[in-house]
Amino acid sequence: MKICCIGAGYVGGPTMAMIAKQCPEIPVHVVDMNQERIDAWNSDRLPIYEPGLDEIVREARGRNLTFSTQVDQAIAEADMIFISVNTPTKTFGMGAGRAANLEFIEKCARQIARNAKGHKIVVEKSTLPVRTAEAVKRILSSECSGATFDVLSNPEFLAEGTAIEDLLNPDRVLIGGESEAAINALSDVYANWIGRERILTTNLWSSELSKLTANAFLAQRVSSINAISALCEATGADVDEVARAIGTDSRIGPKFLKSSVGFGGSCFQKDILNLVYLCEHFGLDQVAAYWEQVVTMNDHQKTRFSERIVKTMFNTVSNKKLAIWGFAFKKDTNDTRESAAIYICRDLLRERAQLTIYDPKVPEATIRRDLLAACTDMHGHVNADDQALIENNVTVVNDCYEASRDAHAIAVLTEWDEFKEVDFQKIYASMHRPSFLFDGRNLLDHPKLLECGFEIHAIGKSPEQRSNN
Numbered sequence: 001m002k003i004c005c006i007g008a009g010y011v012g013g014p015t016m017a018m019i020a021k022q023c024p025e026i027p028v029h030v031v032d033m034n035q036e037r038i039d040a041w042n043s044d045r046l047p048i049y050e051p052g053l054d055e056i057v058r059e060a061r062g063r064n065l066t067f068s069t070q071v072d073q074a075i076a077e078a079d080m081i082f083i084s085v086n087t088p089t090k091t092f093g094m095g096a097g098r099a100a101n102l103e104f105i106e107k108c109a110r111q112i113a114r115n116a117k118g119h120k121i122v123v124e125k126s127t128l129p130v131r132t133a134e135a136v137k138r139i140l141s142s143e144c145s146g147a148t149f150d151v152l153s154n155p156e157f158l159a160e161g162t163a164i165e166d167l168l169n170p171d172r173v174l175i176g177g178e179s180e181a182a183i184n185a186l187s188d189v190y191a192n193w194i195g196r197e198r199i200l201t202t203n204l205w206s207s208e209l210s211k212l213t214a215n216a217f218l219a220q221r222v223s224s225i226n227a228i229s230a231l232c233e234a235t236g237a238d239v240d241e242v243a244r245a246i247g248t249d250s251r252i253g254p255k256f257l258k259s260s261v262g263f264g265g266s267c268f269q270k271d272i273l274n275l276v277y278l279c280e281h282f283g284l285d286q287v288a289a290y291w292e293q294v295v296t297m298n299d300h301q302k303t304r305f306s307e308r309i310v311k312t313m314f315n316t317v318s319n320k321k322l323a324i325w326g327f328a329f330k331k332d333t334n335d336t337r338e339s340a341a342i343y344i345c346r347d348l349l350r351e352r353a354q355l356t357i358y359d360p361k362v363p364e365a366t367i368r369r370d371l372l373a374a375c376t377d378m379h380g381h382v383n384a385d386d387q388a389l390i391e392n393n394v395t396v397v398n399d400c401y402e403a404s405r406d407a408h409a410i411a412v413l414t415e416w417d418e419f420k421e422v423d424f425q426k427i428y429a430s431m432h433r434p435s436f437l438f439d440g441r442n443l444l445d446h447p448k449l450l451e452c453g454f455e456i457h458a459i460g461k462s463p464e465q466r467s468n469n
């Protein structure tokens with residue numbers, strides 16, 4: 001058995017590293033058309049930050065884990081081919097802003113068909129709209145030079161930041177397919193470290209839909225608690241107390257009830273919009289509207305936060321230095337895709353704030369690229385004002401202290417653990433008065449910060465509630 005994986009991103013890289021670690025007898029070849037990414041996978045500075053990943057790659061790389069750009073050769077040699085390429089939201093044409101862009105999937109399928117000989121098991125690891133496997137099968141059979149294929153759906157449920165733990169000990173592995181032999185072959189790979197009882201098998205379409213549904217349900221919980229956070233701020237209830245009270249109900253459970261500036265990441269919004277598009281396609285307009293509201297609520301949460309900053313700071317942040325702590329979409333990842341920080345920073349820049357941004361893992365080039373992208377219109381243009389603001393009003397620095405010196409306010413946008421450990425007396429001493437702290441993750445010890453002298457504004461906590469502390 002030889003495995004190849006097309007796509008060396010946040011899913012392909014860690015997933016294949018785990019398979020290679022747990023199945024030392026199976027050669028695993030990860031390929032990507034992005035030479036820079038492959039060079040990074042072959043270096044000591046991996047292209048993605050994920051706790052525990054370095055050790056696993058170091059153990060398996062060169063033994064049974066290889067990375068290259070030799071896509072054709074890898075396809076020809078493999079018995080099982082995982083497709084882990086990106087499936088972003090379409091930005092053009094039919095379904096723009098909602099449907100998944102499947103051009104990378106189609107290219108992969110055609111490339112597999114051209115280079116395959118004998119029998120191959122093709123595994124959809126990417127998140128795909130329901131019935132994509134059917135399209136993949138048609139492409140494989142129409143382009144192919146005599147090879148035969150089984151197509152399986154095996155969506156990935158890992159979360160960035162905890163990917164290694166999720167891969168090591170998943171709640172379940174889902175395999176959808178029609179061929180029992182192919183399902184067994186893939187189950188045997190996972191059974192090297194995962195109990196058979198946690199390997200669920202379904203038909204292809206249930207498996208594809210389950211991934212979209214799982215992300216929609218998770219995102220819905222976040223939007224639900226965020227909706228309640230707005231009501232808490234208005235009424236004096238405390239969202240963390242409400243979350244604890246409802247989370248101890250075993251029917252509800254405690255996970256995904258942390259209120260914040262809004263969810264981010266490459267998947268939740270994309271997958272819900274994809275679900276919305278599918279529902280509309282099948283004429284289920286009410287169902288589509290129901291799920292779309294999860295995304296609308298998330299956008300509202302981000303806007304609400306930047307508006308609250310401006311209103312609190314005497315209705316103007318123009319030329320005021322604001323320290324931004326955190327830019328990644330969550331802690332323990334360098335991924336910034338759809339990070340709430342991007343949109344909050346953009347809105348604050350448009351209010352003419354001077355932003356000093358610090359994130360432990362996100363490089364300056366990524367921050368500037370993301371802000372430019374957030375200011376780019378449908379035709380690919382960035383207006384001159386926005387461009388000038390990103391150039392002149394953004395400084396990226398190396399720690400929280402530098403970010404906060406001479407600042408009027410701090411906004412915590414990612415829940416990095418190191419933010420809890422800083423010397424707040426020192427930070428407070430270096431800031432203007434009043435020293436505002438907007439905790440977008442309810443991460444910090446608010447009573448302690450109040451004692452230091454900060455004026456705290458946190459998600460789902462009203463000023464009235466604060467004065468009761």
Ligand SMILES: NC(=O)c1ccc[n+]([C@@H]2O[C@H](COP(=O)([O-])OP(=O)(O)OC[C@H]3O[C@@H](n4cnc5c(N)ncnc54)[C@H](O)[C@@H]3O)[C@@H](O)[C@H]2O)c1
Pocket residue numbers: 006007008009010011012031032033034037071084085086087104107108125126127128156157158159160266267
């Ligand atoms: N990121 C997550 O947390 C996560 C979790 C579960 C599922 N997913 C799904 O997994 C898929 C991949 O996500 P990701 O975050 O790893 O994306 P990514 O953008 O990090 O990686 C995709 C990689 O595929 C490569 N690629 C695209 N077309 C190619 C081709 N034809 N040949 C060779 N390489 C090609 C790109 O260069 C890129 O490096 C998506 O469908 C996503 O929805 C992501």
